[in-house]
Amino acid sequence: MDCKRNRDMKSPPPFPDEVLERILSFITSRKDRSAVSLVSKDWYNAERWTRTSIFIGNCYSVSPQIVIRRFPKIKSVTIKGKPRFSDFNLVPPNWGADIQAWLFAFASAYPFLEELRLKRMTVSDESLEFLSLKFSNFKALSLLSCDGFSTDGLAFIASNSKNLIELDIQENAIDDFSGNWLCCFPENFTSLEILNFANLNSDVNFDALERLVSRCRSLRVLKVNKNIQLGQLQRLLVKAPQLTEIGTGSFLQELNLQQYAELACAFNHFKNLHTLSGLWEVTSVYLPVLYPACTNLTFLNLSTAVLQSDELAKVLGHCPRLQRLWVLDTVGDAGLQSVGSSCPLLEELRVFPADPYSQDIFHGVTESGFLAVSRGCRRLHYVLYFCRQMTNAAVATIVQNCPDFTHFRLCIMNPHQPDYLTDKPMDEAFGAIVKTCTKLQRLAVSGLLTDMTFEYIAKYAKNLETLSVAFAGSSDWGMQCVLDGCPKLRKLEIRDCPFGNAALLSGMERYESMRSLWMSACNLTMNGCRLLAQEMPRLNVEVIKEDESEDCVAEKVYVYRSVAGPRSDAPSFVLTL
């Protein structure tokens, strides 16, 4: 293919537009499409006419108008809104990222929109109603970590979206009035394939749910909330033997022998189950009913199930094909030993703290559990590990065992905690990670760390895209190193570190090639931020000003590139410099 076209020549293109568009319509990767659009004007046009799916990583980096002007034929939209630290209460409420302006634009430009996937956006009930009424072909709604709506909004979707295939409501902070929204699916509605309401708290109308499950013969994903009891679960499972992903409700209800047998029989039918989650309040009496369904399981999410080590060991003995495992740290190091011995195909492990605020180091997991996993699970490449003690030596051994890490998120829960055996900072641990794991894309650091950690990161982590830093570093030099040394860095989020204006300004040139930078409780001042804003007009430099801080201090700073200019919807506490 002739890629270097001389713009001055008015020669006819090598292919007619229709052919080029047909070829380009096979390209689905975002990065490839981006590259394609830069080749020439013809290719740019062909690409924009053939793009059907758009991903907007920061809703304020572009405006709805710009999007609809460039891409006329979008069927699927994914948008992310607030900075990630809003998940941990660092962003005040009513910050923004409201979907409504987008929906207005889409209603006129994409009336046949089929999919909407939102993360950390604000969505009102009115928006949900609007969505359900204006898009007759709407098929899939996924809301992750969003806020602003209530179960009333879900009722609109259920009532009006006649072609709905997917309703995935995860981890949102919403008003949970009642489960009646489930009753709003019409009796002749049968298209649902994915239903996830696991994180809603209110009771749902079980009869309505049972009827819904019965008539949706293509249902393959069903994740119910903890108000669904075991006996009810059994009735649902019997109606939907084609499920491949199950999220159970509460596993606590006392069953008599017949009910137990019926439940075991129900699970026995699920030979093609690949994902299992839920299991709230599980007791060991009922765990065995799951075993026959675990043979082909690839993802087991036990992060809401309080299990002890022996219980986990027994379950894992039945999960030889497991690739992803999420557990609570109640399983302890002994539980993690059994992970290492039972799950050789494991690629991802997440260990969550059951009791994050306890000071007691005798709960939870330690470095030895992580070591045990690394010895048995050589394919491990994604880890999220909350612990209360760690050593440099352990981490070095872990990455020797598993050099293919792409995502390494270690959270030593007490800030500034050193290697508990040597009392030294944890610099060498992260040094070992970046030296050994050349494919590392995402890193979260913790423990007592000096600038040395950041020197290591800058020197070795050449594929790093996302870095999370908290309570770490000694001086501006640390942050400067990273900004200078990591060419692929896209997202940098920092809290409670001694990085000041010098560090912020050293990265001036970098921020335009990054998605965003977040810095809170560091040493930034308003003047420093103003200077950045002045020098880099294509960046939005926003300071979140809450009452308690002094006037010249920039408590929370959010910097991101944008082609849409400063926000027009910023609340009073967000100052755009």
Next chain:
Amino acid sequence: MERTDTYERHHLKATELRLGLPGTDEPQKQSPATASIKSNKRALPESAKDCSSNNNSCASDVKDGDCACAPSSKAQVVGWPPVRSYRKNCFQQKKNEPDVSGMYIKVSMDGAPYLRKIDLKVYKSYPELLTALENMFRFTIGEYSEKEGYNGSEYVPTYEDKDSDWMLVGDVPWDMFTSSCKRLRIMKGSEARGLGCV
């Protein structure tokens, strides 16, 4: 214990949010930035209800997900550890069952020359118990159903409960059974016909 001492020493130091290099003992760094650091040492906003640290009454705060279970020692830092609100629901820590004493009960079988004893605590469910009994006495028990009991079985498991009544094994939830069962009797099927039917 040496390890605890070291831990405690660093534990206390570690809670100081200050800017000095690690290892230095200078707490007085009077720079304007320390003010911003200090302001982070505040309790979780709004939903800071009082919750005793070990008491799991926090479960009632679960509704909006913001459970401020402040541990007795230090003030919490906002958003740390980075655990999502909905995960902060204070999980009821399950009690490790440290019960050392067994729950031995007599088991008699019609036609057998002597009785046996088993420890009910060893079994976690009916299927486990019934399998153990089948192995111990070398017989088979048929399918249980609420309606028919063990109809069709050569032998039927029954038990004497706290009120000295003879009950069919399997009708009540397992935990209720183990707490009320005084002894087991494996009855011949022909005799048991009266017991199994409603």
